[in-house]
Amino acid sequence: MVSALREARVDLGAISRNVETIRRAVDGVDVMVVVKANGYGHGAVESARAAIAGGAASLGVVEIEEALALRAAGIDAPVLAWLHGRDADFAAATDARIDLGVNHVEQLERVAAADGTAVVHLKVDSGLGRNGSSEAECAALFAAAAGHERAGRIRVAGFFSHLANAGRAADDAQLRRFTAMLEQAIAAGLDPSVVHLAASAGALRVPGARFGLVRVGVSAYGLSPFDDASSADLGLTPAMELSAEIVSVKRVPAGSGVSYGHDYVTPRETTLALVPIGYADGIPRHASGTGPVSIGGERFTISGRVAMDQFVVDVGDTPVSVGDRAVLFGDPLTGVPSATDWADAAGTINYEIVTRIGGRVARRYV
DSSP, X not given: OOOOSEEEXXXXXXXXXXXXHHHHHTTTOEEEEEOHHHHHTTOHHHHHHXXXXXTOSEEEESSHHHHHHHHHTTOOSOEEEOOXXXXXXXXXXXXTTEEEEEOSHHHHHXXXXXXXXXXXXXXXXXXXXXXSBOHHHHHHHHHHHHHHHHTTSEEEEEEEOOOOOOOHHHHHHHHHHHHHHHHHHHHTTOOOSEEEOOOHHHHHHOGGGOTTEEEESGGXXXXXXXXXXXXXXXXXXXXXXXXXXXXXXXXXXXXXXXSGGGOEEOSSSEEEEXXXXXXXXXXXXXXXXXXXXXXXXXXXXXXXXXXXXOEEEXXXXXXXXXXXXXXXESOGGXXXXXXXXXXXXXXXXXXXXXXXXXXXXXXXXX
16 A cells, blocks of 8 residues: 555554553443544544444544534444534534533523433533533532423433542542532432543543543543553553655755754754655644654654754665655654654643644554
């Protein structure tokens, strides 16, 4: 098979195995795999199928449109969508059997007014400070939800929040607050069968936060959510390998400036390789001069600034030819840089590295 100029090779088997590994790690608690943002850049539909093959009980997305795309692709597994604008089509979601995250009374009223009986998961803010009903507002939300459920307009199937993963004490405080809010919901007459709080980090390191379901995103794609543990430490395999075909190789003398601003000047006569992938494709410009690249099994660093469509690598005297492939990141056990290496080079997190990969990069599934 001929490789594309820019290619993200996605190992679907790795996603399935990662889900299996996580299921073992959480002692059989149900696992929801989050496929928002085009499956963290890996492809939502393909990743969803791989996750289900690995034993995922359900799927999570942010927007209703993402959930509808899964249904259009023939995916029948339970799906939860949890972030909605004022024009969200709750009727279409209900028709497609998409569960809806609801986090305030006004939103609940719009869901209840839609045709059909909507299945909802009430979201509370246990301390992350994002969406979710606050402690001061949740009594009104719970009372309204109980009323609409008795009238048959909704069914409250779930109750959830999200950990900040700010440290053990902070996580423990959130867990206590979440549990108290759950008890308040039950006292209001609700009986949610699916309770979920932990995402990847909480699922793996906060056993008390697992309840009946954990939501995992980045770990399903083989990336570690921790600063102090690698993918291999967790038994996970990175699913994406990003590479590009070298399109130009030339010999230049010492003192040659490279890329915009000549931030890099060759210290000797050397060979420059041009890699046709840049910040328009999601390569962080902040990794200029620091981003790692593997060519022919040897590791190099980007020379100078990342441009919109390309960057340059000083390969010294290493034999490199047009048509060779430069691997930006993949599974470090194969000898290539990792997405975490790129995150470190750009001063960000591995989540951002994979999710920002753009549409010009062809996805190839194996």
